Amino acid sequence: MSTPHLQGKKGDYAPVVLMPGDPLRAKFIAETYLENSVCVNEIRGMFGYTGTFKQIPVSVQASGMGCPSMGIYSYELFQFFGVESIIRIGTAGGIAPEVHLRDVLLGQASCTNSNYQAQYQLPGIFAPSASFRLLKTADQIAGKLNIPVKVGNFLCSDMFYDESTPLEKWAKMNVLGIEMESAALYMNAARAGKEALCICTVSDCPLRKESTSPEERQTSFTKMMELALETAIAISGGKNG
Ligand code: HPA
DSSP: OOOSSOOOOTTSSOSEEEEOSOHHHHHHHHHHHOEEEEEEEOGGGOOEEEEEETTEEEEEEOOOSHHHHHHHHHHHHHHHSOOOEEEEEEEEEEOSTTOOTTOEEEEEEEEEOOOGGGGGOOSSOOOOBOOHHHHHHHHHHHHHTTOOEEEEEEEEOSOSSOTTOOHHHHHHTTOOEEESSHHHHHHHHHHHTOEEEEEEEEEEEGGGTEEOOHHHHHHHHHHHHHHHHHHHHHHTTOTTO
């Protein structure tokens, strides 16, 4: 059974899926970190792979950019492919004063200007948040691996180029970083009764007009990957595992 956007059959994805935004990143992760990886999706060039890491099945599927794209892929993985946990691995702009280039951020919750939650017709404002089990596991593993992490709120924005330049206001609310996918992922996980976490490295600090070089991005990406993969296998026994 394929879906409009994923060509695989049920069982083609592992219970835990890592989701970078960039399809070529998904390919690189599969080729670099997974053993026996098989390509399970090529539709629209939005590559997905399944393989093993330390003998445990893990998939990697690109999400594309923004809530609409993450919304589609994470919905199909949770609802049609039996995926239990999704860990987004991406980049974020640093916002809070204590956040610096190359920091690794764990998104405990996701503020958003996206309209994604309108579909649920709730009589109030929903607070998209990470799975506590995934967050706690990632935080513990980061400690063991000696990878410093900052845990807190993200801003999931629909705009990369935003004329209203509201970042100072979010900084005042101690929001750590800005990215574009966490809210849709957390809402889809909540609606499906499944688990999600966003891990981001800080690629730029827009308020200080700082950005990382490609080499620096690669080093912080490697730390994040190590953390994401170890978290993926630690949680892959399931909610009661
Ligand atoms: N805005 C949105 N998403 C991002 C940014 C940003 O400044 N940096 C990295 N991802």
